[in-house]
Structure formats: structure tokens, C-alpha cells
Amino acid sequence: MEKTNNSKLIIALLILLICVSPFGLFLYAFSKVVAQSISTFSLSSFDYISVSDLSFSIIISLISTALAVLIGSLISFHLINSDKQKFKYGILNIVLVVPHLGFAYIIYLFFSDSGFLARLFNLGGITLINDQLGIGIILNYILKEVPFVILYLMATHKKEISGYIFAAKDLGAGFLEIFQKIYIPLNSVQVMSIFIVIFAFVLGNYEVPFLLGANSPQFLSVSALSDFQSIDLDQNIASYLKVIIIFMVSILISFALRLYMRRAK
Amino acid sequence: MKQKWLSLNLLNSFYLILFFHLGFWLLAPRIPFPQIIPDEINISGLVELQNFELVLSGLLNSLIVAALVIAINLIFALPIALLLTKYQNDFTRVCSGLLYIPVLAPVLLPAFGLYEFFIRSGKSPAPSGPLFPAWPAHRPK
Numbered sequence: 001m002e003k004t005n006n007s008k009l010i011i012a013l014l015i016l017l018i019c020v021s022p023f024g025l026f027l028y029a030f031s032k033v034v035a036q037s038i039s040t041f042s043l044s045s046f047d048y049i050s051v052s053d054l055s056f057s058i059i060i061s062l063i064s065t066a067l068a069v070l071i072g073s074l075i076s077f078h079l080i081n082s083d084k085q086k087f088k089y090g091i092l093n094i095v096l097v098v099p100h101l102g103f104a105y106i107i108y109l110f111f112s113d114s115g116f117l118a119r120l121f122n123l124g125g126i127t128l129i130n131d132q133l134g135i136g137i138i139l140n141y142i143l144k145e146v147p148f149v150i151l152y153l154m155a156t157h158k159k160e161i162s163g164y165i166f167a168a169k170d171l172g173a174g175f176l177e178i179f180q181k182i183y184i185p186l187n188s189v190q191v192m193s194i195f196i197v198i199f200a201f202v203l204g205n206y207e208v209p210f211l212l213g214a215n216s217p218q219f220l221s222v223s224a225l226s227d228f229q230s231i232d233l234d235q236n237i238a239s240y241l242k243v244i245i246i247f248m249v250s251i252l253i254s255f256a257l258r259l260y261m262r263r264a265k
Numbered sequence: 266m267k268q269k270w271l272s273l274n275l276l277n278s279f280y281l282i283l284f285f286h287l288g289f290w291l292l293a294p295r296i297p298f299p300q301i302i303p304d305e306i307n308i309s310g311l312v313e314l315q316n317f318e319l320v321l322s323g324l325l326n327s328l329i330v331a332a333l334v335i336a337i338n339l340i341f342a343l344p345i346a347l348l349l350t351k352y353q354n355d356f357t358r359v360c361s362g363l364l365y366i367p368v369l370a371p372v373l374l375p376a377f378g379l380y381e382f383f384i385r386s387g388k389s390p391a392p393s394g395p396l397f398p399a400w401p402a403h404r405p406k
Contacts (some may be wrong), residue, residue: 010352014345014360021341026367029378036381078272091277091284106287116286119301143283197368204371224373243374250369 037240040233048227048238049245056217058249060134061203064141069195071142072149077183078175079150080157081165092147100144104211107140129212136212137219145198156190192261200250204243220246 110116112129129136168178209219227239293303294310
């Protein structure tokens with residue numbers, strides 16, 4: 001009896017804490033956006049939502065996330081075999097605390113038409129920044145997220161995995177074989193979690209594509225912000241619909257990945 | 266072991282070049298096109314053209330907002346995390362799943378929602394802009 005009362009009290013406390021916390025505010029803000037979209041919805045709002053923008057955002061986000069996770073996990077696997085206490089991660093830690101806007105500016109100065117790389121190799125006419133293929137955006141996210149993936153996977157590394165890697169090496173397995181058949185399957189939960197987190201962030205972030213992206217096709221988040229600042233009511237509603245679409249895509253990808261992981265197990 | 270040190274150092278060096286290059290652009294008045302290293306290092310442009318009053322007030326605002334966000338989140342997140350880890354049942358599992366939602370939401374979503382509530386419906390003490398007018402400069406006169 002006391003246990004039941006206890007659990008009811010805990011549930012009540014949890015509901016209260018969640019409702020008054022920033023999470024409750026988030027839920028309220030979300031409901032406000034949805035309610036406003038529904039109450040002032042008109043079909044002309046859809047004229048401002050472009051399928052090419054949506055597909056561009058999803059493709060660029062998927063490519064940059066996949067590459068960042070792949071490169072990061074390859075490097076962390078390479079570093080993992082030795083005693084991590086002896087390593088000094090140095091500048092990798094600093095990359096984590098640099099804001100995305102600051103890092104996008106660094107990428108702009110380094111890879112733009114008149115940037116460091118163009119000067120060093122005399123690369124006239126090759127556009128890596130503000131291009132229609134989104135190369136600048138991909139470069140920025142890869143370089144910014146790789147240290148995050150490395151540090152995350154190194155921090156969550158379990159010692160028993162080193163034993164499996166050691167055994168596989170003893171049996172003559174190669175670097176890529178161990179990575180593909182031992183390291184990734186045993187770290188699948190971490191890799192999947194970090195993939196979802198980075199993907200959702202990249203898809204919803206607007207500063208980096210605003211600075212490094214082309215005018216068309218645009219990231220959906222960038223066009224959502226410009227629509228939000230418009231005085232046209234239809235455009236305002238289109239901006240709300242765009243953020244809801246981004247949110248739904250993130251949730252769908254997250255569910256799809258979780259289902260895939262469950263079936264793979 | 267030496268190989269690992271080398272690869273980590275290479276990685277660090279690459280990022281160091283990125284940051285170092287930014288330093289050149291900050292400290293040099295101009296770098297004509299084919300040049301990689303500027304002719305002169307001169308911080309007068311950086312100092313003279315900077316509106317320090319604006320930078321300081323912006324920095325202070327950012328620091329206040331950041332500190333408030335950390336404090337508010339910690340106050341609520343710690344007891345929730347404690348409850349969720351100590352008592353595990355179907356309800357707490359649902360709560361854990363729900364708490365995952367803001368991670369997936371774009372940053373614009375709560376911003377638009379709060380704007381809708383505080384600014385458009387006129388419930389904010391500030392006429393526009395900040396939701397929490399922490400700095401007196403933003404209070405309406």
C-alpha cells in the first residue's frame with residue numbers, strides 16, 4: 001500500500017516537474033506553433049514551401065551527418081587501442097566550444113574563392129562556398145562534428161570491446177574488418193544516438209546554411225526564418241509549417257533508425 | 266603508440282591551421298589575393314573600428330542569458346534525472362522518451378512558439394526582442 005502511494009507521489013512529482021520545467025515551456029511553445037498554423041492555415045501557405053528546398057536540406061543533412069559519424073568513428077577506433085589517459089586531445093576540445101557561426105566564418109575564410117586554400121593551390125574558379133551543391137555546408141559540419149564524435153565515442157568506450165579487438169587482431173583480421181564487424185556493432189547504440197542528435201541539429205540549424213549556403217536551393221530552416229520575418233501572413237504560416245516539417249522529418253528518421261537497429265539485432 | 270600520437274597531432278595541427286588563419290584575417294588590415302601571409306600585422310583597424318560599448322553590452326547579455334539557461338535547466342533537470350533513474354516503470358520510460366523530443370526539434374520551433382505567446386499576444390514586458398528582459402537597457406521607457 002505504501003509502495004503504491006509512493007509511486008503515485010513520484011508520478012505526481014514527475015508530472016509537476018516536467019510541466020513547470022523548460023520542457024513544459026517547450027511543449028507549450030510547440031502547441032502554440034501548431035495551433036497558430038491550424039487556425040490561420042490556408043492552401044496558399046504551401047506555395048512558399050518548396051520540395052527542392054526540403055529534399056536539399058534532408059540530403060545535405062544526411063550526407064554531412066553520415067560522413068562526420070563515419071570519419072569520427074574511424075579516427076576514434078584508430079585511437080582507441082592505446083591508453084587514452086596518455087592522450088592530450090588539445091585543440092579538439094577547443095573545436096567543441098567554438099560556436100557554429102564562428103566556425104562557419106573560419107570555413108568561409110579558408111575555403112572561399114579568395115580564401116586560404118584558393119591562395120595556397122591557386123584554385124581559380126572552383127567554388128566550395130555558397131555553391132548549389134552545399135559543399136561548404138557539408139565541409140563545415142564534417143569538420144565541426146568530427147571532434148564531437150571522436151570525444152563522445154572515446155568517452156563511452158567500454159573496456160571489454162578492446163579485448164574483442166585484440167582477439168580479432170590476433171586472428172589476423174584487418175583494420176577495416178575489425179571496424180566493420182566488431183567496433184561498429186558493439187558501439188551501435190552510441191553511434192545511432194550520435195547520428196540522430198547530429199542529424200536533427202544539422203537539419204534544424206540555420207546559421208551555417210545562411211552563411212555558407214546558396215540562395216537557391218535553400219535550407220528549409222533558412223527559408224523558415226526569412227518567411228517568419230515577412231509581413232505576409234501566408235509566409236508567416238509557411239515558416240511555422242516548415243519548422244513542423246523539419247521536426248517531423250527528424251522524428252521519422254529517428255524512428256526509422258531505431259527500427260532498423262532493432263531488426264539488425 | 267608513436268603512430269597514434271602522430272595521427273592525433275596531425276588532426277590537432279589541421280584545426281590549429283584553421284584557427285591560425287582566422288587570426289591573420291583579424292590582425293591584418295588586408296591580405297591581397299595571392300598572398301597567404303599579410304605584409305603587416307596591425308591591430309589598429311580592429312581596435313578603432315570596434316564599438317566596444319556595443320560588444321560589452323552584447324557580451325554581458327549573452328553571459329546573463331547563458332548563466333540563466335544553465336541554472337534553470339540544472340534546477341529542473343537534476344531532480345527529474347534522479348527520479349527517472351531511481352524509479353523505473355512504464356510511466357518513467359514514457360517520460361524518458363518524451364524528454365528526447367526537444368533534442369530532435371529545430372531551434373526555431375520553441376523560439377517561434379515563445380514569440381507567438383510573449384510578443385504577438387502582448388504578454389511580454391518588453392515590446393519586442395528578449396523574452397526575459399534581464400538587462401535594464403532593454404526595458405521599455
